Amino acid sequence: MQSIVEFRNIYKSYPGVIANDNVSFKINEQSIHAILGENGAGKSTLVKILYGHVKPDSGEILINSDLAIINSPSTAKNLGINMVFQHFSLFESLTVAENLILGMNENISLSKLKNNSKTICDKYGFNLNLNSPISSLSVGQRQSVEIVRSLLNNPKILIMDEPTSVLTPDEISKLFKIIKKLVKDGLTVIFISHKLEEIINLSDYVTIMRNGKVVSTISTKNEDPETLGYKMLGYKVSKAKQVSDINFSQEIFNIKNLSTQSKDPFTINLNKIDLNLKKGQIFGIAGVAGNGQKELMEILLNENDYEFSGDIIFKDLNINNLSTFQRKSLSISYVTEERLGHSAVPEMSLSENIFLSMNHKSEFKKGDFINFEKINSYASDVINNFNVDTPSYNVKAGKLSGGNLQKFIIGREIMSNPELLILSQPTWGIDAGSEAFIKKTIVELSQKGVSIIIISHDLDELLEVCHEISVLYEGSLSNPLKVDNINITKLGKYMGGLFD
């Protein structure tokens, strides 16, 4: 088979990090080639170099065995290279067709474009109404728009950056069918992912990257998730299996009939949410991003007096109107999705970041003055107990890696002995070692009787640690499913909104 793309000694460094360290490998024509690696392994940088978005410091790219100089995305497009980004670039208020025409390099009439798009949609089974505005589409449909937009340019090579991270299981299998058909018709697909099973199911070849270097490029035929995972990480990660045959009895936290009626078209209205959490239970809220997770978290935190109807009850006390400060004082702790700039301030030291979340505790204050001694010793305890890799508590939070900072933040909350811990995307974007540590910590915490709610897009994570899972879909929360002998097909249907 002929190679369509060849990377030769690609080198790219950013201040303080080598993103690509002499990367060399070939991609065969008409194949699905996955690039696998952890966050920060250099996958995205590499494909951005191929797409002309980032300039390498040195190295060459060969397209069809010819040296190609790709210094902008438009050169890439002329060479037949297109890319579907992880974050979409669509205009919300324009229609699908209008968005498609904006992506075209050549001049084309709207009617001709609609015809072309319709042909593509019919051929590959994209279910799109060309006249609907983007704001009315689901995340999966938006991705279809992005893919169709690329296909209109008749690409030879299509790069997809983590395309499944925003999709439901059902949408993922549909996408895979489409990709396979595209490849049959002559396309080469470069597929970036860190999900092992997906790569084995979909791709023909996989290049594994670690710390900017290529570990190996292999056929996926003889691999299974475990062997592939070992190659990706260089070490084995043990799973934190939740023991879930416990009979929970004592109710601790209830949400009753929670609804919102916001007129803002860019927020999701919550619809009669009921949730029942017992002492020592871990409850997962699954679902694709943008189905009301942000709004639910906002109401649970109460940072902005978000308006809602219904009741939130913590230990028989209605906390509807209690502020963030008061809720924290009742021993409810929060870890938000965004680390830098929300649950931590990057420009402040770790000690100061302790006080950020613990300023309701009287032990850290002497009247209006701050007791830095106590805070520093609390910070040291967090650093020691939660394996935070840092020379001291005076280091600025922004200097820590994502995983280290998340361990610090979760440690900070856990050390305050909460009775209820609410986490949003606790392991998003962090290294596998920290992820495993955090999962283990969460499970152990529940065994000590702390109740935990996890809002996450990562289904595998929820299945690993939770006792029960509900799915949030367009503002409605499904009935809970026990994770013990869970029916994955049913869960998949729930994620597509098929529940009462």
Next chain:
Amino acid sequence: MVYLIRVQLREDYSNFIFYLSPLVAVALTLFFGSFIFLILDLSPIESFKIFFISPISNSYGISELFVKATPLAIIALGLSYCFKNNIYNIGAEGQLTMGAIFGGGIGLLFNDSTSVFLLPLMILFGAIGGAFWATIPAILKTKFNTNEILTSLMLTYVALFILDYFVVGPWKDPEGYGLPKSMPFPEAGRLPVLFDGLRVHIGVYFALIICFITYIVYNKTLFGFKLKVSGLSSKASQYAGFKYKNLIFYTFVISGACAGLAGLFEVSGPIGLLYRDISPNYGFTAIIVAFLGRLNPIGIILSSLLIALTYLGAEDAQLFLKIPSAVGFVFQGLVLFFLLGTDFLNKYRVLIK
């Protein structure tokens, strides 16, 4: 993506340079300022001597330096509360004027008083007047989300017109030959001077006390912590449970009270009565002082002395070099320009390709 000039955020910008950059800005100002003198056919070295050295070469000059630096420091210290909180109160000049009207009004109301309580009462009302004027943009900001830069600036002109109204109207001195000014304040309403024959007054002590309190607040207290957090990230401040609206309100009140205090010190100190031009733009210049001092209380004291010198130098330059005193404002502008420039270059790397 081909740009001729690109800027890139520095991963690791230096704290040392952050504190060094005011000095760099001053050096650059002197360097480029010398061209102004060259263009005017004056020797830069002689001119700088007249501008920066001769004004403070005697005790009178040094006293004048403190007279100018005192209001600048007091206002800038107040403004630093707002700026730390990312609230841009540009209307200190108006708050200063209101402080002068309120406090001065008390002085005129009791113009035959000899009580020792008159001056403290005037000082109190000066602070209240400034704080009152600052609460207007604060309320507009918190209730209607209006831009505080615009409202506070526009209210400055309103305050100046109110002062105008009083000094040509109800408070006009009947024996003032029709000039737009009030009667002088009674002796009990005048700010004591520190040395006989010099104008430097006890406002200096106030500036130092405010500096000390501010230092403590910023470094040791919960309130200072709240300001720091909400200045760096409003989301993190909400996460911490701080009420941002309250912080907006408090910082406006503090900075307004400081500006009002400075206004009262001007009228009951060096001036002794109310008239139209009570402040040579102290309220605006204090913005430069606050940033040049890196919003650090001690830095502000130092930068207030430096900027005060540009006022004195401009007066001497007009007298001895026969150039307009506006050259003082040119220097203030240059300092601010170079300070913003050095800050930018410290934070970003410029790549030219």
